[in-house]
Amino acid sequence: MKTLQIIAGMLAGVAGGIAMGILFAPNKGSKTQSQILEKGEEYAEALRERFDKIVTPDIKKMDIFPEELDGKASSAKKDYYGSKK
Numbered sequence: 622m623k624t625l626q627i628i629a630g631m632l633a634g635v636a637g638g639i640a641m642g643i644l645f646a647p648n649k650g651s652k653t654q655s656q657i658l659e660k661g662e663e664y665a666e667a668l669r670e671r672f673d674k675i676v677t678p679d680i681k682k683m684d685i686f687p688e689e690l691d692g693k694a695s696s697a698k699k700d701y702y703g704s705k706k
Contacts, residue, residue, distance in 0.1 A: 646653045 643653060643657075648656070
């Protein structure tokens with residue numbers, strides 16, 4: 622319970638700091654908004670790139686897997702029925 626209160630307090634402090642930073646920013650509001658938007662887009666693009674690096678190889682493997690499985694199943698059938706004759 623205490624840990625949860627500490628985390629909530631820290632998050633509230635961070636949110637307050639962000640709000641104060643925006644309110645007392647040296648630039649006009651529109652310029653500050655555009656800077657925040659640009660940074661958000663940069664972070665989103667970086668996240669997309671990381672996601673693609675992690676997930677795309679796995680998706681490609683999954684596309685190949687059914688073909689490999691089908692080939693192994695066919696081979697197993699031939700071996701099994703070939704030994705019965």
